[in-house]
Amino acid sequence: MIAIERGVEMVLELATKMARPDRMPVESVPLTESMHRILREDVTADSDSPRFDKAIRDGFAVRFEGLAEVPSELRIIGESRAGHSASDDTNVTPDTCCEIMTGAAMPAGANAVVMVEHTERLAPDRVRILRSVRKGDGLLRQGVEMREGDRLLPSGKRIVLADIGTLASVGKARIAVSKRPRVAILATGDELVEVPEIPDSGHIRNSNSYSLHAQVTEAGAEPVMMGIARDNLADLREKIRLGLEHDILLVSGGVSMGKYDFVEDVFAEFNVKVLFDQVAMKPGKPTVFGHREDTFVFGLPGNPVSTLVAFHMFVRPLILSLLKADGSGSTDLEAQLAVATKRDPYRTAVVPALLRFDGRGYRIQTAPWKGSSDLAGLSRANALVVIPQGDGMIDAGEWVRFIAIE
Ligand code: AMP
Ligand code: MG
Numbered sequence: 001m002i003a004i005e006r007g008v009e010m011v012l013e014l015a016t017k018m019a020r021p022d023r024m025p026v027e028s029v030p031l032t033e034s035m036h037r038i039l040r041e042d043v044t045a046d047s048d049s050p051r052f053d054k055a056i057r058d059g060f061a062v063r064f065e066g067l068a069e070v071p072s073e074l075r076i077i078g079e080s081r082a083g084h085s086a087s088d089d090t091n092v093t094p095d096t097c098c099e100i101m102t103g104a105a106m107p108a109g110a111n112a113v114v115m116v117e118h119t120e121r122l123a124p125d126r127v128r129i130l131r132s133v134r135k136g137d138g139l140l141r142q143g144v145e146m147r148e149g150d151r152l153l154p155s156g157k158r159i160v161l162a163d164i165g166t167l168a169s170v171g172k173a174r175i176a177v178s179k180r181p182r183v184a185i186l187a188t189g190d191e192l193v194e195v196p197e198i199p200d201s202g203h204i205r206n207s208n209s210y211s212l213h214a215q216v217t218e219a220g221a222e223p224v225m226m227g228i229a230r231d232n233l234a235d236l237r238e239k240i241r242l243g244l245e246h247d248i249l250l251v252s253g254g255v256s257m258g259k260y261d262f263v264e265d266v267f268a269e270f271n272v273k274v275l276f277d278q279v280a281m282k283p284g285k286p287t288v289f290g291h292r293e294d295t296f297v298f299g300l301p302g303n304p305v306s307t308l309v310a311f312h313m314f315v316r317p318l319i320l321s322l323l324k325a326d327g328s329g330s331t332d333l334e335a336q337l338a339v340a341t342k343r344d345p346y347r348t349a350v351v352p353a354l355l356r357f358d359g360r361g362y363r364i365q366t367a368p369w370k371g372s373s374d375l376a377g378l379s380r381a382n383a384l385v386v387i388p389q390g391d392g393m394i395d396a397g398e399w400v401r402f403i404a405i406e
Contacts (some may be wrong), residue, residue, distance in 0.1 A: 037177035038323040043153040048143035053106040057138040061110035066094030080104040113138025156326040180222040181247035188254040208252040219319040231260040253302030282347040283372035284310040303372035338363035352381030
């Protein structure tokens with residue numbers, strides 16, 4: 001049995017050893033398909049932003065020097081609205097102003113914007129200004145957010161929500177990203193039926209394939225659903241053979257000590273070189289990792305929570321490594337334990353947890369759940385908490401790692 005950290009190291013070492021320049025080629029995708037993909041180009045600003053001195057309030061563009069004493073009356077000499085700048089001959093002086101809207105370009109001469117709330121309209125071309133302003137109030141100067149040529153997003157960065165608008169704003173309709181590794185997902189078990197079916201007694205629905213599908217997608221890889229293999233050598237052989245044609249094969253179930261757990265036997269028949277098959281992790285002890293030539297192979301424990309945890313700990317880092325992602329995709333964070341928590345002497349626990357803000361900071365505690373098949377318990381949780389193996393308790397207030405699950 002190996003420690004989780006050692007397992008992750010072995011996975012990443014193998015990924016590095018088997019890395020080839022052509023393994024994960026670059027492809028171009030439309031912006032709408034770029035979420036969670038890994039950038040393979042440096043993205044730079046194609047112009048200053050703002051592109052022009054821009055009003056960030058609705059009101060009147062003024063020269064602040066004209067408002068040393070307020071109230072003060074100004075003559076309105078023009079209008080600048082978003083998308084329609086003031087006419088070229090509009091030149092604001094200390095006793096004139098230009099009506100202006102948020103997002104519009106500042107007219108010549110003006111150096112501040114008075115909010116409309118601080119004015120009183122007297123006539124179509126006259127306004128009373130009720131409050132003075134300082135130079136630069138109510139506007140953003142050209143280029144304060146970004147300068148043309150600035151590097152905004154480096155190659156290797158995982159594209160997250162915050163980046164989508166940035167990419168759009170600098171004109172990236174298509175983006176160079178790592179091609180997604182193809183990940184075959186194979187469920188095993190005579191007891192499994194597909195989701196639309198109604199299981200009879202002794203049967204359950206295949207849920208693992210769908211959790212894994214979501215996890216693979218989130219990690220930036222391409223899930224390939226391989227269905228269900230039954231617990232017999234012939235069916236497992238056929239489906240594992242097809243699965244081995246992908247970059248990564250995930251088999252869930254059939255890797256523990258049961259009489260019909262044949263997955264490791266079939267891996268051996270296909271000359272899968274197994275690097276580890278037991279991890280000091282709870283749940284998820286019977287996690288198998290190896291490779292056949294270029295294909296990375298995982299046997300994930302069948303219970304739904306175990307599968308999800310094992311994927312997060314071992315498969316996700318592998319995918320990010322194959323994609324040449326930098327470290328920015330980490331979802332590992334720390335919070336303080338809300339209640340004293342018992343450790344397991346032999347295995348590190350990675351279990352459903354409740355993370356909440358108590359007014360001063362984030363506190364976390366294990367969620368009530370009925371073990372590694374309890375999907376409803378998992379749904380009531382919003383995190384997985386990591387309780388390192390060891391003796392006794394971890395006191396309330398101690399810092400522990402957690403993984404946000406969204
Ligand atoms: P196994 O490792 O095959 O013995 O499976 C352990 C437990 O996980 C058993 O209770 C299985 O019924 C359950 N299980 C295995 N595969 C799946 C799956 N794809 N979806 C939901 N539960 C599963
Ligand atoms: Mg099984």
